[in-house]
Amino acid sequence: xxxxxxxxxxxxxxxxxxxxxxxxxxxxxxxxxxxxxxxxxxxxxxxxxxxxxxxxxxxxxxxxxxxxxxxxxxxxxxxxxxxxxxxxxxxxxxxxxxxxxxxxxxxx
Numbered sequence: 001x002x003x004x005x006x007x008x009x010x011x012x013x014x015x016x017x018x019x020x021x022x023x024x025x026x027x028x029x030x031x032x033x034x035x036x037x038x039x040x041x042x043x044x045x046x047x048x049x050x051x052x053x054x055x056x057x058x059x060x061x062x063x064x065x066x067x068x069x070x071x072x073x074x075x076x077x078x079x080x081x082x083x084x085x086x087x088x089x090x091x092x093x094x095x096x097x098x099x100x101x102x103x104x105x106x107x108x
Contacts, residue, residue, distance in 0.1 A: 002045045003105065010039075010106045021108055022097050029093035036096060049103045059086075061099035070095035072102065 001009065013035065019025050029036045040051045048058030055078045063070055072086035072095050086102055089095050100106035 001042045003047050003049075006039075006043060006046050006049075006105050010100065014106070014108060019108065022101060025097050025106065025108075026091070026093045029096060036093065039096065039100075046103075046105070049099065049105065051099075059099050059103040061095045072098045074102070 013019065013028070014025070017028055019028055043049050043051060048056075050056065050058055050060045051062065053060070053062050057076050059072070059074055060080075061070060061072050069088050069090055070092055071088055073080045074086065087095070087098050089098075097106065
């Protein structure tokens with residue numbers, strides 16, 4: 001899906017499931033694995049949003065090399081500076097929610 005399709009999809013999810021904030025969206029993803037998988041698997045055409053490591057500029061939600069932590073950060077010119085760092089969490093659904101909010105695709 002492209003960016004406008006992602007925004008529409010997320011907006012419909014939020015409205016149809018009466019989700020009012022990030023915590024509720026995290027809980028929704030935790031209980032709906034198929035939705036989480038759909039979001040991750042269908043964002044390859046969304047500008048500046050990535051769920052795998054690349055050298056492109058944009059928002060990233062990736063797992064660390066030890067496969068323990070998820071990092072949400074903004075990468076610019078192939079590097080991530082501390083001022084662009086988002087969050088670190090062991091909760092995948094939290095990382096997905098944060099990257100979608102930071103990217104501007106998810107609004108409540």
